[in-house]
Amino acid sequence: MKISGSYTVNAEQQAVWDRLLDPDTLWNCLPGVQKLDKTGENEYDLAMNVGVGMIKGTYEGKVRISDLNEPHDYQMYVEGSGRPGFVKGTGKIELADQGDGTTEITYAGDVEVGGPVGSVAQRMLGSVSKRIVDQFFSCVEEQINKQGS
Amino acid sequence: MAVTRMFGASVKRREDARMMTGRAHYTDDVRRNHTVHMSVVRSPYAHANITNIDSSEAAQMPGVVGVFTGADLVDDVAPVPCAWLLPDCNLKVPEYRAIAVDKARFVGDPVAVVIAEDRYQAEDAADAVKVSYEPLDVVTNQEAAVKDGAPQLYDDVPNNLAFQWKLSGGNFEEANQSADIRISQRFVNQRLIPNAMETRGVLADYNPGSGSLEVWLTSQNPHIHRLLLSAVTGIPEMNIRVDSTDVGGGFGSKIPLYGGEMIACGIAKKLGKPVKWMESRRENYVTTAHGRDHIDYVDLAATSDGKITGIRVEAYANHGAYLSTAAPGVPTWLFGTMLSGPYKIPNIECTMNGVLTNTTTTDAYRGAGRPEATYLLERMMDLLAKETGLDPVEVRRRNFIQPDEFPYTVATTLQYDSGNYDAALDQALEMVGYEELRKKQEDLRSQGRYLGIGFSTYVEVCGLAPSSAAGMMGFQGGLWESATVRVHPSGKATVLTGASPHGQGEETTFAQLVSHETGIPFHDIEIVHGDTDRIPFGWGTYGSRSTAVGGSAIVYASRNIVEKAKRFAAHMLESSPEDIDFNDGVFSVKGSPERSKTIQDVALAAHLAWDLPEGEKPGLEDSYFFDPTNFTFPFGTHICVVEVDAETGTTEVQKYVAVDDLGNVINPMIVDGQVHGGIAQGLAQALYEYAAYDEGGQLLTGSMMDYCVPKFEHIPHMDVGRTVTTTPVNPMGLKGAGETGTIASTPAVVNAIIDALSPLGIKHMDMPFTPQRVWEAIQERKGS
Numbered sequence: 001m002k003i004s005g006s007y008t009v010n011a012e013q014q015a016v017w018d019r020l021l022d023p024d025t026l027w028n029c030l031p032g033v034q035k036l037d038k039t040g041e042n043e044y045d046l047a048m049n050v051g052v053g054m055i056k057g058t059y060e061g062k063v064r065i066s067d068l069n070e071p072h073d074y075q076m077y078v079e080g081s082g083r084p085g086f087v088k089g090t091g092k093i094e095l096a097d098q099g100d101g102t103t104e105i106t107y108a109g110d111v112e113v114g115g116p117v118g119s120v121a122q123r124m125l126g127s128v129s130k131r132i133v134d135q136f137f138s139c140v141e142e143q144i145n146k147q148g149s
Numbered sequence: 150m151a152v153t154r155m156f157g158a159s160v161k162r163r164e165d166a167r168m169m170t171g172r173a174h175y176t177d178d179v180r181r182n183h184t185v186h187m188s189v190v191r192s193p194y195a196h197a198n199i200t201n202i203d204s205s206e207a208a209q210m211p212g213v214v215g216v217f218t219g220a221d222l223v224d225d226v227a228p229v230p231c232a233w234l235l236p237d238c239n240l241k242v243p244e245y246r247a248i249a250v251d252k253a254r255f256v257g258d259p260v261a262v263v264i265a266e267d268r269y270q271a272e273d274a275a276d277a278v279k280v281s282y283e284p285l286d287v288v289t290n291q292e293a294a295v296k297d298g299a300p301q302l303y304d305d306v307p308n309n310l311a312f313q314w315k316l317s318g319g320n321f322e323e324a325n326q327s328a329d330i331r332i333s334q335r336f337v338n339q340r341l342i343p344n345a346m347e348t349r350g351v352l353a354d355y356n357p358g359s360g361s362l363e364v365w366l367t368s369q370n371p372h373i374h375r376l377l378l379s380a381v382t383g384i385p386e387m388n389i390r391v392d393s394t395d396v397g398g399g400f401g402s403k404i405p406l407y408g409g410e411m412i413a414c415g416i417a418k419k420l421g422k423p424v425k426w427m428e429s430r431r432e433n434y435v436t437t438a439h440g441r442d443h444i445d446y447v448d449l450a451a452t453s454d455g456k457i458t459g460i461r462v463e464a465y466a467n468h469g470a471y472l473s474t475a476a477p478g479v480p481t482w483l484f485g486t487m488l489s490g491p492y493k494i495p496n497i498e499c500t501m502n503g504v505l506t507n508t509t510t511t512d513a514y515r516g517a518g519r520p521e522a523t524y525l526l527e528r529m530m531d532l533l534a535k536e537t538g539l540d541p542v543e544v545r546r547r548n549f550i551q552p553d554e555f556p557y558t559v560a561t562t563l564q565y566d567s568g569n570y571d572a573a574l575d576q577a578l579e580m581v582g583y584e585e586l587r588k589k590q591e592d593l594r595s596q597g598r599y600l601g602i603g604f605s606t607y608v609e610v611c612g613l614a615p616s617s618a619a620g621m622m623g624f625q626g627g628l629w630e631s632a633t634v635r636v637h638p639s640g641k642a643t644v645l646t647g648a649s650p651h652g653q654g655e656e657t658t659f660a661q662l663v664s665h666e667t668g669i670p671f672h673d674i675e676i677v678h679g680d681t682d683r684i685p686f687g688w689g690t691y692g693s694r695s696t697a698v699g700g701s702a703i704v705y706a707s708r709n710i711v712e713k714a715k716r717f718a719a720h721m722l723e724s725s726p727e728d729i730d731f732n733d734g735v736f737s738v739k740g741s742p743e744r745s746k747t748i749q750d751v752a753l754a755a756h757l758a759w760d761l762p763e764g765e766k767p768g769l770e771d772s773y774f775f776d777p778t779n780f781t782f783p784f785g786t787h788i789c790v791v792e793v794d795a796e797t798g799t800t801e802v803q804k805y806v807a808v809d810d811l812g813n814v815i816n817p818m819i820v821d822g823q824v825h826g827g828i829a830q831g832l833a834q835a836l837y838e839y840a841a842y843d844e845g846g847q848l849l850t851g852s853m854m855d856y857c858v859p860k861f862e863h864i865p866h867m868d869v870g871r872t873v874t875t876t877p878v879n880p881m882g883l884k885g886a887g888e889t890g891t892i893a894s895t896p897a898v899v900n901a902i903i904d905a906l907s908p909l910g911i912k913h914m915d916m917p918f919t920p921q922r923v924w925e926a927i928q929e930r931k932g933s
Contacts, residue, residue: 057276083276085193112845114256115193116431119851122843 001122003091003129004108007137011144013097016105017071019144020093026063029139031132034058042066048080050132053124055117057084071095076109085115105137156665159818164656173395176350177427179365184352185214187413187426188271190261190278191435192253195289195507195846196300197282199251202261207277212270216278217416218261219248226415227381229408229471232373232625233478238314243303243505245471247408253282254302254470255507256846257435262412264424287846291467291504292444302470302505311472311503316485318560319496321450324459328450332532337915338521340442340467340840342434342850343514344858347397349437350427351410353417361388362418366410368393369403369649370689373626375681377406382414394679396651400830401513402437403651404691405474409436434851439840440514442467443480443521449529450496455537455544459496460488462525466503469510476512477503482622483518483610489559490526491570491608491784492548497560507846513691515830516609516891523607527896528913531604531903535912541900542578545606546571563610565782566876569810573872574606577786577808580868586790594908599793601905604786605897611885612697612781612878628694629776631685632702634663634710636769638756640749641673647687648699649679653887654819655695659703661815662881666707668734668748685772693885696815701879702775709771714751720762721746721754781876781884785809787828787897793905798924800836800902802865807893810872812884820886824869827890833859835898839917
């Protein structure tokens with residue numbers, strides 16, 4: 001399944017970049033995150049509790065960030081599995097300075113899901129992913145602004 | 150024969166009181182002390198090597214009794230058996246482990262089970278079992294799976310081809326070469342998911358002291374399951390009791406023996422404790438056998454005046470990841486033999502490729518093979534009508550087997566017992582008001598509205614079956630049926646049947662039969678079924694066989710009872726049996742009706758045995774084993790009238806007329822219910838239901854929110870009529886009613902929609918006719 005979207009953050013591009021790549025941000029801003037252990041440069045083990053429709057449960061897996069092109073774009077790879085099934089995704093995140101002190105974050109990725117979350121909840125997955133992404137970026141924005149003030 | 154009116158009476162279903170008030174004992178209602186509960190860890194991948202299973206955390210969780218993987222149980226539970234071994238078609242039955250060992254082959258394939266003290270603990274611990282997979286390439290479509298280079302499910306099943314089955318009569322090639330008209334069409338008969346109200350489940354209680362296993366099981370055929378459970382667990386057959394008295398529907402999906410049930414039995418034996426497993430609805434969608442899933446390439450040869458000279462089908466059946474219990478027989482014998490329908494087709498050829506893919510297994514689903522045959526044939530009839538310019542009614546009439554031609558042997562070698570196809574068609578045409586409808590259609594077309602009329606003049610094979618035919622077809626069982634009629638000293642009767650009703654109402658209809666034959670009041674007769682410790686061996690309920698075969702055994706046993714009672718009555722009345730009349734439960738001396746004994750009087754005398762007639766034994770009981778000499782062939786005409794809204798693509802069924810000929814009918818109300826339910830299911834295939842997989846083998850329609858089982862508002866009013874053509878195959882002259890609705894209705898609905906859309910140039914579309922698909926097709930035509 002393809003997912004894509006954009007979100008405009010009220011902050012400078014470099015600040016957004018720094019914040020996005022800070023592991024604390026993942027810990028603080030990813031909804032339902034229960035565990036985050038650094039296993040290498042830009043690599044983490046992650047446990048996250050997510051509900052998609054009636055399929056709720058914890059996914060354990062990995063997050064890897066690669067192809068860093070500071071402060072413009074990077075690749076993100078996520079995989080997780082648990083009783084609700086598995087999720088695998090790769091995506092590209094791009095940052096663009098809007099020239100007015102804001103930064104537009106654009107994301108585009110491909111997500112594969114399987115097991116119960118694939119068979120029962122797949123049609124709700126788009127809206128759930130979008131909600132999680134939006135929550136994440138709005139939290140990032142909040143964190144930057146908190147730091148700035 | 151007695152002249153009570155029970156045969157033919159719309160007696161209310163006696164089983165309903167218990168079922169509607171929560172007093173039935175479905176498998177999940179049964180409680181045993183010290184029961185432990187099973188939860189199944191299932192593969193989320195459609196095809197993957199299982200590289201590691203870590204159950205250490207799960208094993209430590211509260212209440213957990215044990216965690217078992219496939220490897221742990223290899224010595225305790227044999228592979229899931231396939232019991233329809235097709236001869237002469239290079240059949241390959243791959244090993245089907247109840248819990249996958251090393252490799253998972255569909256989403257939902259069991260990988261491990263957790264046993265815990267309650268179900269919540271079992272489910273929570275199953276969450277904690279960590280399984281590592283190495284995903285493999287996936288194939289879900291049967292045509293793709295047989296191509297070179299496709300992912301292979303098994304090392305020893307090249308091209309995923311489990312079998313290639315052929316049947317032919319006459320010479321299609323010759324017929325095709327000399328044909329005036331040749332029509333070819335590809336049909337997709339989509340995959341469906343059976344939705345019994347009760348999901349599958351089992352409670353297995355092993356007693357290590359006696360070595361016996363009691364199993365409460367959601368089964369349509371408890372004796373077959375007892376036999377197979379004995380084979381896979383090694384527990385002798387006489388030490389296993391299977392009880393399937395109350396089962397909440399099956400539609401074929403509770404014929405097979407599944408892994409879950411086998412594992413529970415194996416673990417019950419291992420632990421010496423009762424093990425319960427009830428499938429969740431979500432599990433049901435991915436693990437209980439699906440139905441249909443054919444791709445059929447059809448060629449039809451005909452003369453210019455619309456007479457069919459031959460039909461050829463080259464088809465691909467998707468069997469899923471393993472061969473389920475009866476799976477190989479469904480798209481072959483139950484499909485290929487029925488390709489003549491009610492028509493005289495001298496040359497028939499069928500090649501069926503049985504294919505394994507990374508999907509849920511498929512097996513019998515209401516109609517099983519016959520809906521697929523009827524669908525393609527009835528669609529071809531409409532294409533032939535279009536090609537010849539004949540009315541769809543006329544093209545059918547020109548090809549019908551005539552009433553005086555029965556018994557009629559079709560090119561596929563089946564011998565049809567009896568039929569009068571025009572009579573059913575005539576009655577249906579009158580009920581629907583055909584001539585006015587065609588006029589109305591013209592008027593509406595001129596207003597840009599799309600009315601369509603669709604026909605299905607079907608014949609089906611029921612009353613499965615002569616055991617010799619079962620053997621010839623490779624079915625690993627017999628298909629006779631048994632009955633015991635036991636009249637107690639009080640004159641009340643217990644009837645034991647090997648048929649296994651699970652919603653069809655035979656506790657009522659069988660009591661009607663016995664009452665009709667013996668004169669014992671309906672309410673004095675109990676029908677016992679489903680419990681292998683109480684009933685004699687029987688083959689169960691499927692293939693519209695319970696009444697045609699099981700009912701026949703009951704009738705013959707009842708008649709033997711009456712014969713014996715007559716001899717007793719003669720003795721008691723100091724007369725001879727030839728001089729005794731029997732009427733409505735009363736034996737009387739011919740010419741002196743005041744000298745009489747009731748069957749209840751005789752029952753008491755036979756049990757007291759103070760004064761037995763010469764050479765007679767005490768008691769009033771008879772057991773009968775009935776093996777029919779032939780199948781039965783119900784038939785009829787279904788007509789569907791639809792209007793398609795071109796703006797939205799929505800189909801509205803305006804009229805539905807069904808005239809079925811099922812031979813004699815014991816209980817018209819119950820038969821109407823069977824017909825209504827069958828039509829609803831067949832119509833649902835035409836309009837709503839479709840089990841969809843994504844490319845990775847994930848079932849996209851894994852719940853009732855995603856898979857459209859029709860609701861009340863989806864089902865139209867139905868006008869049901871009947872003609873009666875009796876069969877000589879059984880003593881009741883009836884043919885079977887369980888599947889006709891499903892078999893007949895799908896093509897009637899589809900033909901109606903295509904007829905509606907024909908002004909747009911649409912000749913064929915595949916099911917289901919959802920508004921979106923219809924709308925897209927209309928847009929495409931309008932755009933071009």
